[in-house]
Every structure is written in C-alpha cells, then in structure tokens.
Amino acid sequence: MNSIKDVLIIGAGPIGIACALECKKHNWDYVVLEKGALTNSLFNYPLNMTFFSTSEKLEIDEIPFISSNPKPNRNEALEYYRRVATANKLNINLYEKVISVEKKGDVFSVTSEKQAYTAKKVIVCTGFYDLPKMLNVEGELLPKVLHYYKEAHPYSMQMVIVVGASNSSVDAALEIWRKGGDVTMVVRGDSIGDRVKYWVKPDIENRIAEGSIKAFFNSEIVKIEADRVIVNTSEGQKTIPNDYVVALTGYKPNFEFLEAMGVTLSEENKKPIYNSDTMESNVDGLYLAGVICGGTETHKWFIENSRIHAKQISKDIASNL
Known part of the structure; x- marks a missing residue:
C-alpha cells in the first residue's frame, strides 16, 4: 500500500506544474497525475499557434521564459514548461488517468488507471481542452x-x-x-x-x-x-x-468528473463553488486551479491570470497540513 501523500495534483499543465513547484518548496510528499503528455493541452494546440500574451506573462514561479519572438509560439512554450519540470525534477506521472476521487474521513482515496493513492489534499488543474462542444x-x-x-x-x-x-x-x-x-x-x-x-x-x-x-x-x-x-x-x-x-466551436471542462468528486456547480454557468482567497472548493481539502474555475466561461481564466492560484493554494495548505 502506498504511503499517504501530502498533496496529489491532477493535471500537468502549466498550472499543475506551478502547484508542483510549490509542493517541492515546502518539502511536501506530492505527486502529479497526468492522463496524457506533459502540458497535454498545449501539445494538442495547432503546430503554428502563437500566444496572445508575451512570454513573461506565461512564466511560472518567476522562472524566466526566454522567447525569440515578441509573442511566444507553441514550440517555445512546450520547451519552457518541459525544462521547468525536468530541471526541478518534479514528481509527475504521465499517461496515468485518474478514474475517481473520493473523500474518506480526513483523506482522499484516488484511483488511477494504474494504481490507488491516498492523499491529505487534492488539487484539480485539469483545464478544459479535452471535451469539445x-x-x-x-x-x-x-x-x-x-x-x-x-x-x-x-x-x-x-x-x-x-x-x-x-x-x-x-x-x-x-x-x-x-x-x-x-x-x-x-x-x-x-x-x-x-x-x-x-x-x-x-x-x-x-x-x-x-x-x-x-x-x-x-x-x-x-x-x-x-x-x-x-x-x-x-x-x-x-x-x-x-x-x-x-x-472549432470551443471546449468545456469535465463537469461530471468535478461533480463525482462532490464539487458543487452553479446552475447558471456550471462554475464550481470555491473560496477565491484559498481556491478550496466546497469539499474540504479539495482545491481548484486554472481555467477549470470558470465553468462554461472558459475565456475568463488563462495561464496569465491563474498562475497565482498555486501560491494561494500552497499558502492555505501550509496553514493546515
């Protein structure tokens, strides 16, 4: 039986990587589970995609993102986030899809396609690019x-x-x-x-x-x-x-996955209930980060304005772990 993780992170996109960096800083026992490739959504973007933002707005944890273009492209972003993950030796399990998350007492029971985990805290950073409208x-x-x-x-x-x-x-x-x-x-x-x-x-x-x-x-x-x-x-x-x-009519978060974990969604726009200061959902110890916080309004959250979620979450976890 695996030991109890302090934190289990679902999703290894830019925000998931930022959360992993925070866990490493605090010396927490953590793992990131990603169902596809590292930064899977970015990997599936068009080959010639150019970001709207400049590179410094895509940086995480103040790690410099050097781009040769005024606005970075997909390949530069993949290189940047990959180097952040590998250089910091982040504990990320790729191609391991999470099947279920269940709160049992004070801990979470998490089952993936490969094994079972127990964790004190769970952070969901799954984005919205998996399900087309x-x-x-x-x-x-x-x-x-x-x-x-x-x-x-x-x-x-x-x-x-x-x-x-x-x-x-x-x-x-x-x-x-x-x-x-x-x-x-x-x-x-x-x-x-x-x-x-x-x-x-x-x-x-x-x-x-x-x-x-x-x-x-x-x-x-x-x-x-x-x-x-x-x-x-x-x-x-x-x-x-x-x-x-x-x-190309847009994409949506996996609302069924959130609801199965016990997260309450608003009727109007499927926006999950969470504390905007700590990013903790209505389920104690279950945190949300990144674009998944916007419900159907997927245009409200980007890498640029949700990078801060990682630090908000780590601050709250540090106060009660």
Missing part, C-alpha cells in the same frame, strides 16, 4: 468531421468548412486557405469574434471581403453528409460541397 447535428460523427485542428497540409486542395469565429477558427481558416484549401466559414454570430487577436482580425476580415474565404454569418450547420453540408443561413438553406468540416 458538439454541434449536435446529423452526420457529426462522420470521419471527415474534426473538433481539433493541428496543421493545414491535410486540407490542401480540399473543400473545407470551418465552424466558428474564435481565434482557433480564424487561424485554421487562414492557414488552410494559404495552403491551397477552399475555405468556407460558418459562423453563428454576425461577425468575426471580438476576442480574435488584434493582428489577425483585419487579415481574416479582408480575406472574407475580397472573397478569398467565403463566410456565412448568422448561420448554422443542420446536416453533414459524405460529400456536402446543409447550412441554414440568413438567405435560406444552402447546400455546400464539402470534403472536411473543422468544427
């Missing part, structure tokens, strides 16, 4: 429909519909068009999103205005077939020839 239309499960985008090359010389008007949708549409894809955007709203990166927004708007990229605003897909897509538009229903649908 589905279109819920007929044909969405066809192989040609994708909810994640990696790179443009597979879509060269193909008829591609990109769903959405967020940063990810706009980046995908521009990249695919520049690699020779025939791109049509289907957007529920009446314009490109306000939060699209300011240096990219004019680019997509100009491509749409000149007709290089087609766009249907105030529109929704109603059916996906093998060689076409049916779209309800403001001008009536249209049938668009199609090879691929890249549905």
Whole structure:
C-alpha cells in the first residue's frame, strides 16, 4: 500500500506544474497525475499557434521564459514548461488517468488507471481542452468531421468548412486557405469574434471581403453528409460541397468528473463553488486551479491570470497540513 501523500495534483499543465513547484518548496510528499503528455493541452494546440500574451506573462514561479519572438509560439512554450519540470525534477506521472476521487474521513482515496493513492489534499488543474462542444447535428460523427485542428497540409486542395469565429477558427481558416484549401466559414454570430487577436482580425476580415474565404454569418450547420453540408443561413438553406468540416466551436471542462468528486456547480454557468482567497472548493481539502474555475466561461481564466492560484493554494495548505 502506498504511503499517504501530502498533496496529489491532477493535471500537468502549466498550472499543475506551478502547484508542483510549490509542493517541492515546502518539502511536501506530492505527486502529479497526468492522463496524457506533459502540458497535454498545449501539445494538442495547432503546430503554428502563437500566444496572445508575451512570454513573461506565461512564466511560472518567476522562472524566466526566454522567447525569440515578441509573442511566444507553441514550440517555445512546450520547451519552457518541459525544462521547468525536468530541471526541478518534479514528481509527475504521465499517461496515468485518474478514474475517481473520493473523500474518506480526513483523506482522499484516488484511483488511477494504474494504481490507488491516498492523499491529505487534492488539487484539480485539469483545464478544459479535452471535451469539445458538439454541434449536435446529423452526420457529426462522420470521419471527415474534426473538433481539433493541428496543421493545414491535410486540407490542401480540399473543400473545407470551418465552424466558428474564435481565434482557433480564424487561424485554421487562414492557414488552410494559404495552403491551397477552399475555405468556407460558418459562423453563428454576425461577425468575426471580438476576442480574435488584434493582428489577425483585419487579415481574416479582408480575406472574407475580397472573397478569398467565403463566410456565412448568422448561420448554422443542420446536416453533414459524405460529400456536402446543409447550412441554414440568413438567405435560406444552402447546400455546400464539402470534403472536411473543422468544427472549432470551443471546449468545456469535465463537469461530471468535478461533480463525482462532490464539487458543487452553479446552475447558471456550471462554475464550481470555491473560496477565491484559498481556491478550496466546497469539499474540504479539495482545491481548484486554472481555467477549470470558470465553468462554461472558459475565456475568463488563462495561464496569465491563474498562475497565482498555486501560491494561494500552497499558502492555505501550509496553514493546515
């Protein structure tokens, strides 16, 4: 039987790594469990993704993040967080998915795919990139429909519909068009999103205005077939020839996982109940950190403004461990 851990951290993204650094500083017996690769969400970002923020805003624990670009890209971020984890010899178990977390008396019983753990405190830093928001239309499960985008090359010389008007949708549409894809955007709203990166927004708007990229605003897909897509538009229903649908409509936290641990979620936006000073949830000893704190409002929390969660949590744990 494993010894009782002081702290068990679920998720090895940037915030999970920051929490692990705090545990190491306090000489706590801790472990980080990550179901995928280190910084799994960042790893699954598009290959050419550029952050909105500058590198110093992505730093954790005041460890310098040196970038050769004004705004760092995905590869630089992967290198930075990997070096932070390896240089500090953090205790991280990769490819070990947590199945259940149950409070038993004063400790937590945590079961993963590989073994069982007991811990005095648990920190959940699982992010929100694992579960895509589905279109819920007929044909969405066809192989040609994708909810994640990696790179443009597979879509060269193909008829591609990109769903959405967020940063990810706009980046995908521009990249695919520049690699020779025939791109049509289907957007529920009446314009490109306000939060699209300011240096990219004019680019997509100009491509749409000149007709290089087609766009249907105030529109929704109603059916996906093998060689076409049916779209309800403001001008009536249209049938668009199609090879691929890249549905980048956003992602959501695993709310069922939180509720199974006993965390209470608000009815309005699924925001978990927690103390904003300590980040402790309604379950004593169970802490939340990072974007998971925002519920369905995943745009409220980023690496930049949730780095502080690690220190808030460690301060509270130190006072009662």
